[in-house]
Amino acid sequence: MAEVQVIPPKAARPDTLRVAAYCRVSSDSADQLHSYAAQIRAYTQAINAHDGWDLVDIYADEGLTGTRMDKREDFNRLMADCRKGKIDKIIVKSISRFARNTRDCLAALRELFSLGVTVQFEKENIDTGTLTSELMVSVSASLAQEESISISKNQRMSYQRRMERGEFITCKAPFGYKIVNGKxxxxxxxxxRYVRWIFDRYLNGASMEWIADQMTKTGLLTSDGGHRWYISTIAYLLTNEKYMGDALCQKTFASTFPFTKQMNHGERDQYYVEHSHPAIISKDVFEKAQALLQRKGQRVDLQRECTPLSKKMTCGICGSTFVRRISKAGYVSWVCRKHDRKAADCPNGRISEDSIHTAFLRMYRKLRAHDGIVLSPILKQMDALSDAMHRDDPAMLAVNTAIAAASEQSYHLTKLHTAGLLDMAALSAKQTELNAKLTELRRERRKLLCNEDIDEQADAIRLTIDTIRSGPDTLPSLDEALFTRLVERIVVDTQDSIRFQLYGGLEFQEILEA
Known part of the structure; x- marks a missing residue:
């Protein structure tokens, strides 16, 4: 009888591992910037010096929170590159640098695992390539999350005590003010001068829309740094008690982890502090404005809950936004803002909210039923285009390295000044030069990020199609969460026809039923 020897298959493994590193610092202090620069330099040297490792890129985010994934440009770029198959392994200093939110951390790690990408956390000595790593990561990430929550709680407690003593005014100055001495x-x-003008014009009969247009023409930025002034901006200004020298504290509060700001509808205590700071207008003028707002019925309820259609509907004829209207009989409709103001200015009149919901449900069912005819070909075309456009670009690595070098130089200059080896005049001159260089480098990095529009669109389309495919088979009524994830904008061409523009650029027309 012949002898049979079993030869087990060799695990498929590339000759070289394509390795990337992710760095993040959570503040803009000199020490943190030095850490940021040192991490980039160290990872670049370590990966290049390691046999069998090929450096893909160093992904680095500065001065950003780790509690939210959606604010980190380079982390999102890292994940996108992993989805494109560019990376085999990621090196991170610690779990707290990767994420301080257990849910997002594990979601990212599970996705990376499904893509065949391992993550090595140096501080915790964890490599997700091992079978038991996820449990260890979960424990460590929970600790990091608790640390972040504890820091946030301590900060909120400090604010609370200052509110109770009447010492806390605001974290952000309204238009017309600036914060000095931190408080x-x-x-x-x-x-x-413009704040007084706004109150004067409104009390003399001007509409909030006209005032907003005039303020936009001045070129002055809003308190949020926006170039355009809206009716809501003027309404908030006219109802802000700070302009008469008082302060209502805790108008908003942070929800549970991950932290999101919510309007305070009585869930938390509020504190009213009189004469807390210099007034721009008199109490008499402020109270007259409140009375006029009430009389004209124009007071904007800034705390109302938005519907899924809010800020998504645009008139296909004049470009104005659509606004929601509720009749005395309870009929809910949406209408072009320009038509609502003067019917002769735009022919797009009212359409019922129910008909819009019905049109969305009809579109969703069609896409679910005809996946192979509609969705699959679109996805194949975008993947083919993405592959054709794909090319290695060392420019991002060069820019990140230059930012790190400039940041490290800034740190050393500060150390020299502290040691008495560099006077203030020379330090200021050098820092000004470095800041200008860093600004230009960051602008260049943003341009490079924008150059990946095709890949980003492909990712957006893939996410939209995955959302449809993973959605319910039947949808008897509007699912607000599903609608929000799918629909980016609705264009109302006529009162009988609308177009749903989905994320990723997909667009589908639907006829409205009477």
Whole structure:
């Protein structure tokens, strides 16, 4: 009888591992910037020096929170490159640098595992290539999350105590003020002049829309740094008690982890502090404005809950947004803002909210039923285009390295000044030069990120199609969460026809039923 020897298959493994590193610092202090620069330099050297490792890129985020994934440009770029098959292994200093949110951390790690990408955490000595790593990561990430929550709680407790003593005013100055000494409001004369003008114009019969248009023409930025002033911006200004020198504290509060800001509808205590800072207008003027707002019925309820259609509907004829209207009989409709103001300015009148919901449900069912005819070909075309456009670009690595070098140079200059080896004049001159260089480098990095529009669109389309495919087979009524994940915008061409623009650029037309 012949002898049979079993030869087990060899595990498929590339000759070289394509390795990337992810770095993050959570503040813009000199020490943190030095850490940021040192991490990039160290990882670049270590990966290049390691046999069998090929450096893909160093992904680095500066001065950003780790509790939310959606604010980190380079982390999102890292995940996108992993989905494209560019990376085999990721090196991270610690789990707290990767994420401080257990849910997002594990979601990212599970996705990376499904893509065949392992993550090595140096501080915890964890490599997700081992079978038991996820449990260890879960424990460590939970500790990091608890640390983040504890820090946030301590900060909120500090704010709470200051509110109770009448010492806390605001974390962000409203238009017309600036924060000095970290806690006091000081009037900005030029902006204060416009605040008085806004109150005066409104009390003399001007509409909030006209005032917003005039303020936009001045070129002045809003308190949020926006170039355009909206009716809601003017309404908030007219109802802000800070302009008469008082302060209502805790109008908003942070929800549970991950932290998101919510309007305070009585869930938390509020504190009203009189004469807390210099007033721009008199109490009499402020109260007259509140009375007029009530009389005209124009007071904007800034705390109302938005519907899924809010800010998504645009008129295909004049480009105006659609606004929601509820009749006395309870009929809910949406109408072009320009038509609502003057019917002759735009022919797009009211359409019922129910008909829009019905049109979305009909579109969703069609896409589910005809996946192979509609969705699959689109996905194949985008993947083919993405592959054709795909090319290695060392420019991002070069920019990140230059940012790290400039940041490290800034740190060393500060150390020299502290040691008395560099006077303030020379330090300021050098720092100004370095800051200009860093600004230009960061602008260049943003441009490079924008150059990946095709890949980003392919990812968006893939996510949209996955959302449809993983959705329920039947949808008897509107699922608000599903609608929000799928629909980016609705264009109302006529009162009988609308177009749903989904994320990724997919667009489908539906006829509205009477």
């Amino acid at each position: 006091e409001l000081e009037i900005i004369p030029e902006e204060a």
